[in-house]
Amino acid sequence: MSSAKQDATRDRIEAEVTEPLRVMDLDVEAVELTPAGKRRVLRIAIDKDGGVTLDDVADATREVSRVLDDSDVLGEMPYTLEVTSRGVDRPLTLPRHWRRNEDRLVKATLVEGDEITGRILASTEDHVTLDVDGESRDIRYADVARALVQVEFNRKKRNDSEDA
Incomplete structure (x- = not known):
């Protein structure tokens, strides 16, 4: 399958599954269609406020399968269908x-090339407020070239200190 045809197929799949998953309060974050021998692998990443549970993934898998069968x-x-969290x-x-x-550590590369690492304090539709070395800093999304959540293995959550 040509790359352009594969992209068009991926876009059609995303268009078909977005609304049925939205009804389930799930957002489609990514659709990937890759060749795997005589088959294709269709990966659909989903997310929602509060995070995705295994039940959400199972329900979404059934719904996507139904939509694609129709x-x-x-x-x-x-094809092989894989539905995952983001x-x-x-x-x-x-x-x-x-x-x-929110409350996660992120590393952002700004459009002008600077890198900053800070904890997300709050966000709006056009900017985020980060705690950078103890100071609040507002950053417009338009000024961010790339941002990734940083994995923290030993960080205590806010409620962990209360439980101790």
Whole structure:
């Protein structure tokens, strides 16, 4: 399958599954269609406020499978469907990504080339407020070239200190 045809198929799949998943309060974050021998692998990443549970993934898998079975978007070629959560390694590109990661540590590369690391304190539709070395700093999304959540293995959550 040519790259352009594969992109068009991916876009059609995303268009078909977005609304049924939105009804389930799930956002489609990514759709990837890759060849795997005589099959294709269709990966759909989902997210929602509060995070995705295993039940959400199972429900979304059933719904996506139903939608695709009722559609001709994938034709007759066999495929393997994988529905997953968004994953921490995906860049923060939309306001909802910043909102859903409040209190997480992020590393952002700004458009002008500077890198900053800070904890998300709050976010709006056009900017984020980060705690950078104890100081609040407002950054417009338009000024961010790339941002990734940083994995923290030993950080105590706010409520952990109360439980101790």
